[in-house]
Amino acid sequence: METTEILIRGDGTLIERRVHERILDVGQSVMEGLTEETRRGIRNVMNLPDWGVAHANVGVNDTLWSVAIDRISLDTKFRLIDGVLVPAFTAETDIEMPLVWPAPKEVRLVFAVQIACCYLAVKVEGNWLFAFDKEKRGYRLPLPNLHDDCLICTGNFDSHYGSCYEALLASLEQFRKSEWNSDLMRNLEQSQRFFRFRPTDETFEVLPIDAEDWTTLCNKVSTSILERVVI
Amino acid sequence: MKNITAKYGVDSINKQVEDDFTFGDLQESDTFKAALGFGDNTKTLVEGIEQSRGTVIPQGAIVRLETAANSKA
16 A cells, blocks of 8 residues: 655655555564564552562563562661661671561562563562652662662572462562671661661561651662563 | 763753763763762663763763662672
């Protein structure tokens, strides 16, 4: 089919443009090549017990799963400074205990898992922990065991599973039970202003972040993985 | 002088720079760092292709900065 268009340029010149269209008979491999970088976000794909809903960003070769989480288990060493219990991560003399830090509503945490298909199984390619502000800017939390691009250093972790559901639950369980050490530590003072607890008679009260703007204690991040996160 | 657009996450800035301004200059620029909030560990991409630090940025280019992955300390 041929169509003719008459255009007027900014300088007043009239242009004739002829467009010839025909349907191409392309094979599956050509279509896959053309759509290799095409990805689609799908919300509310599955519910994960104790964690919540997982959203997917589906590509030809992999899927990035996003789970909005509302807490971080901080199984690490803590130190009491002026009546406030803060993470110390390294010091051998400090108290080691698992404390759960519930994220304030202005800090939107997303646990992301990249999963690729392989023969008769799926493979976890990586786990990331992002914090988002209300404008959807992404940040690296002031925590050790996180690379600059928010990739989590998971330690020994079986990467092959029978399904995406199993892989997601295993990744989250690994994240929940892992101890935080000083690997990849950036700034301990920022961590101690972010994660704060006050010991009471029976439990630990979670204190607000010690900054007017919590993002000032974090590093802003922009990566291709972060862009695929579905919030 | 030439105009370039730099993007980092959801933020972007359009700015006039010297003709010989390179991708490395952009990565080290305190002005761009302050405006966009990126740190020292970045890489630059134009239309998804990573650029080398010494390459001069073309006039009108839209440069995406990304946080680079680091190895374990």
